[in-house]
Amino acid sequence: MVGLAEFFARKPDIEVVVFAGKGGLGKTTSSAALSYHMAVNEGKKVLCFSTDPQASLSDIFERDLFGKGVVEVAPNLYVVEIDADKKIAEYQQEIKQKILDMYGLEELPKEIEEYIDSTSAEPAMYESATYDAMADLVASGEYDLYVFDMPPFGHGVRMVAMAEILSAWVDKITEARKEAAEYEAVAATLKGGMQTEDMVLKELEEIRKKMTTFTELMTNSEKTAFFMVMVPEKMAILDTERALEMFRELNIEMSGVVVNQIYPRDLLNKPDLPELLRKKIEMQEKHLLEIREKFGDLVAALIPMYDREPKGLEMIAKVAEDLMHSRRDLLWW
């Protein structure tokens, strides 16, 4: 029996679900569907999170959510679609204001201002801002389940790699900073002076705490599930293999693969099937068998190709049903 219901029955303590994969393969749809199911059918308080600049959660729920903060779209179902660019701009402004306040300045030194502005151009800035927003939301602990629609940077797993890099980095600077402070303390004692509190170290510890808590949660396979969303196509298979490799390197357990856009088997029995579509389905069979062979039991859910776009709560409910309990006629093996 295929379907996420089985997975959640096996792992009742899951708090975070991440859908990763390339853009346009159904990540956002899967996220929305799972969130809907958990909120409406199981009565959990769910937060569905997306940063997709194409604003697809807005499309799915047919409401403008982009950059609007947390919005309740159905009972217990909360949705947030981060506008990372706006968040970065606000963050930069906050930093600038802080400098002005701290030193009682009228205006920022030119060099500092230029430096702050230049950071927006960094692609990594976008990732970190997203990551930070996620960490903040999870840290709040207000929801029973967090569903993340990972932005299409790489495979989304990069986020976890970054968590590790950042954590190691903060470890290093904290250490360097502590050692530096120790020598400062030495100099200060020798001079008979008093030690002053070190704001930087405090700030660093906070960042670090946030990161480690989040990373620990993300790498705990009892609490966090990662699903790769893919379609039965050659490129997607290759991508998913690569992603699996990355997961292994990061010591993260990949919970499963969600295969999307599958044509039902009995379609082939239809006599009036256009030749083009028949060819396509035959191709798909080949790919599905390959998926079966390569990912085996990892295949967690099968979602059919729908006759219309998955939009609106009604349609989402349908997708949710398929996601939780996959249709038998999609099993090609």
Add this chain to the structure above:
Amino acid sequence: MQVAFLETPSLWIIGALVAYGFAYYVYAKWVDEHIWEVSEKRVTPAHMYLDGVEYFPVSRYVLYGFQFKSIAALGPILGPFIAVAYGWLPALIWIVIGNMFIGWVQDYSTIMLTVRNEGRSMGPLVYNAIGERGRKILLAYLLFYLLIISAVFIYLVSLFWNVFPGSFIATIGIIITGLIVGELLYKYKANIFGVTALAIILTLISVGIGTAVAWPPKNFFGPWSVQVWSIILAIILFVGAIVPLPKFITPMNFVAVFPAIGGVLLIIFGALISPATGIKLIQPAFKGWYVENVGPIFPILFVSIACGAISGWHSLVSTSTTGKQLDVETDARPVGAGAMLTEGLLATSALAAYMVVSPDLIAKGKISAFVNGATLLTAPFLGGDASKAYLLTFFSIFLVIYAITVQALVTRYWRVFSAELFRGSWAWLGNKYIATATGLILPIIFALTGSWINLWIYFGGSNQLLAAMALTLVAFYVAKMNKPSWYSAVPAAFMTVVTLSALLWEIYTFGLSTFGIKKPLAKPPLTQYPGAAWALNALFFVIGIILFVLGIYMSYALWNAYFKAKRGEVEAKAVSP
């Protein structure tokens, strides 16, 4: 107990004080005002590049204390011992004249060089005068110089530990005091005055325990006792060099300060009141122009009283730290000249200690002479005969602690320089552990001959040659400013001639043994191994030639630059890369 005033060292100490007063208040003041034309208004690098780390203005009192501590080591204390071999009068004359016209000139002027050259230290100053090759040669020269200092200091500490029973235990007591002080200061943030009091008490107790135990006895480890002590010292220094500064070196320096200051003050006081205590001057004023195993009075006398009259080491201190932290130009005289003339006073008081011991001790080359003399001068007002044993341990510890703290610094410098010099496939030689080990093992090998007087002359020679270079460098920059440069050029010329001659003399001495004309210079037990003794002599012959060649190159290049500057042909070079 009353003795005639003139039969005591008192008058000479007072005479030297007057001479140093003249040097400070008249000559140095004139140079300050008319050559450098110092002004409180000119901005110093400490303000220009203020960063709170290397560059920051420090009050002249603090800088004076710092400068004095950095320049005062075993030189002014042990140097006069060798010089007294010619009688105390030549030694006294050279200490006084050297201080008045050469010593402070270098220390003060090198501070001013750094102040007027955007805080540059010796290397870049040399680079600007004679280019990159000169800078590299200076580095190579300094490496040899550090090795030789290390050889002398490690050997002498080992010798003291061997000769004075109990001095090792007292040293360990002071090291433990250092560790306790370090913990209290840094870990428990204890009050500095309380810690200071504790440090002094524990130091005095350590000396007391050492005196009471008086163990191990002389030659405890058999004929190679001094070498075994060297290895023990090397291990202590190695640990000191690789653990973080605040764990060992810094608190150790802190603890060492108090016996160092106390010892100097006691000796000076003892010498001044010698007419009252009845301690007589029993060394002959003049013994001869040539002393067997030491050499002719010229040039040896002038290099033997290393830091007591003039020392190249000071130019490194002045340019690397002091010049960067001078608050106003007018502080250069109290700091640079003031500290040097105080050092002159230290040398004079050490000389006083030698003046009162029996000529026999000096003739036999007994290094314990200083300790005996200092005890003689101070015992009368510190409890008389009853305290003699304690004072003997105290003054031996005084020497040991001076030597160890300076040596710890020298070992660090060696490591830093090695890391700088050895690059590429040689980089492993600059590795923290390897460089520290070589910086300790090579000197122990150097010191195997046991003829520390020759090592000392190499040390003095290379040290004074560095001073000659610094003085020539000063003359170059002064000439470039179109000011009278003779005040530095004349001493520079004198020092160049003296030091190169001294190196030649040592090359000649070791040459004789290298080529089999004379027996190798060595002391028991090395004498039992003539092959090894010869090899070491040959090594010193080679080192002498290397030092001489490096010195000749530097002198030639610097004098050349100086004369060009005098003819107005010098264009300022670009700043070093």
Add this chain to the structure above:
Amino acid sequence: MSDWEVIPIPLFGRKKKEKEEEKKEGVSEALKGVLYGFAVHGAATAALKTRMHMEHLFMLMTLGDMLGFPIIPPYYSLKILPYVVPNIKSWKERLFRERDFTDLLSG
């Protein structure tokens, strides 16, 4: 208490000390100064220098991309930035200053 030794730059995000008051130079001040210089100044300078090297590392890691060494995403280094604003100038100066082996001697 030891205000004869003024380090006017707050080294890391700390409030600037009020400008030290002008003080009269008494004999005891002078003596204290000399003793401090003799016993402690070298060690304090050495400690500051070691600290400076640590700080280099720290600043390089946090604000490396300011000098063109991209080390980490700047998102978190921006958080630190306000505290180190007063140090940036001297840090850059120190980093780019000519450094010779004879500069390494102090301490």
